[in-house]
Amino acid sequence: MLKINKQSKEKENLCRRIILFGAAVAMFALYFEKILWILGLIFNICMPFLLGGGLAFIFNIIANNIVRIYRSLTKKKENRIVRFLANIGSIAFVAALLAVFLIGIVPRAGASIQTIVQVMPRTLANIYHWAYYASKPVPFIHSWLKTLNADPGNISAMIENVTSWIVSGNVQDVVGSVYSVVTNTFSILFSVIIAVMFAIIVLFNKKTVVKEADLLMQAYLSKTHYKKSAHVIELIKNTFTSYISGSCTECLILGTLVAFFASVFGFPFAFLDGILVAIGALIPMFGALCAAILAALFTAIENPMQGVYFMIMFLCIQQVEGNFIYPHVMGRSVGLPPIYVMIAVTLGASLAGVLGMIIFIPILSCVHQLVSENAKTRITRKNKLEEEYEDS
Structure with a gap:
């Protein structure tokens, strides 16, 4: 029987891989649109289950914290009844x-926004008159402002026209008909219900799901690949758990501090300002600052100088929170250098909008840690080979 040496076999396998890779690239280039359509269809079908899995993950984080509190108080081990409760x-x-968000926060935020809309015409008129008199040394701008009609009544009419255009004409053109509105609403509600039901089922059957997934991995992966896969899954779980817990706690603390001190110093729309900053803080790096600028603009509608004072207050709170509270809440939950955080935020915003800006940080953190571990392993192996070569 003719035997093929090891080197020829490796070359044959390499040629097969190159041919298969070239065929895959050619198929992807020829049927790019169809492949994207199929992937989009699969993604839409799986979306409720992906949302349900994420919701189950959040439920599990809260349940683990409840169990941890129970252990610290009672000094007893976890059992089935404790986990169920x-x-x-x-x-x-x-x-x-x-319920608190829908009943307590939304009405108050809506009332603040309504007040802002009512005060805005008068504020814009005051800004117009200030700009009109301040622009006298610049004839071109002064003559252009003179042609504008910026009375509060005219500005109110403009705001009403824009609002009616958004509500009636433009949205109707986009949606198309009442039937499509009902259909889209029903589809969203159905997806949400499926996601919540799936999350609850996964939460109460976590051990079964984990056991079956582990069994499949052991059956279809080699021992080496199984250990690597288990390590990656554990890393992803720990990173996302730490990031979600730390981020939510940090956002709640920062929003509460802003709302509290804004109320103490008598700034208008203090409750709305706290909500905006808390939501903006979910977006890393510049989210809280952008939300604070928006809140300062809302405050400036009532009183321009108070908008400046609000920004000074926010910067002081952010410095205190960033230097004393943030390190204890977040710690090194992500372990990502600032330059990589900026890259993650940029990539996430380009690929998936605001949601991508939030989730790409723990994703890139996992990739960064895995690459670092692989690099250290390679360096150790390389140094070992060099030492063996020098000894020989």
Whole structure:
């Protein structure tokens, strides 16, 4: 029987891989649109289950914290009843937060926005008159401002026209008909219901899901690949758990501090300002600052100087929070250098908008840690080979 030496076999395998890779690239180039359509269809089908998996992950984080508190208070081990009650408590906690948001926060925020809309015409008119008299040394700008009609009544009419155009004409053109509105609403509600049901099922059957997934990995992967896959999954779980817990806590603290001190110093729309800063803080790096600038503009509508004072107050709060509170809350939950955080935010914004800006940081953190571990392993192996070569 003719035997093929090892070197020829490796070359044959390499040629096969190159041919398969070239064929895959050619197929992808020829049927690019169809492939994207199929991938989009698969993504839309899986979306409720992906959302449900993410929601189950959040439920599990809350349940683990409840179990941790139970252990510290009672000095007892976790059992099935404790885990069941912790799961129920996590769902109740999220439902309570949603109820507080819908019943307590949304109406107050809506009232603040309504007040801003009512005050805006008078504020814009005052700004116009100030600009009109200040622009006298510049005839071109002064003559252009003179042609404008910036009375409060005219500005109110402009705002009403823009609002009616958005509500009636433009949205109707985009949506198309009442039937499409109902269909889209039903589709969203159905997806949300499926996601919530899937999350609850996964939460209460976590051990079964983990056990079956581990069994499949052991069956279809080699020992080496199984250990690597288990390590990657554990790294992803720990990174996302730390990031979600730390980010939510940090946003809540920063928003509460802004709302509290804004109320103490008598700034208007203090509650709305705190909500804006808390939501903006979910976006790393510049999210809280951008939200604070927007809140300062809302405050400046009532009183321009108070908008400046609000920004000074926010910068002081952010410095205190960033130097004393943030390190204890977040710690090294992500372990990502600032330059990589900026890259993650930029990539996330380009690929998936605001959601991408939030989730790309823990994703890039996992990639960064895996690459660092692989690089250290390679360097150690390289140094070992060099030492063996020198000894020989």
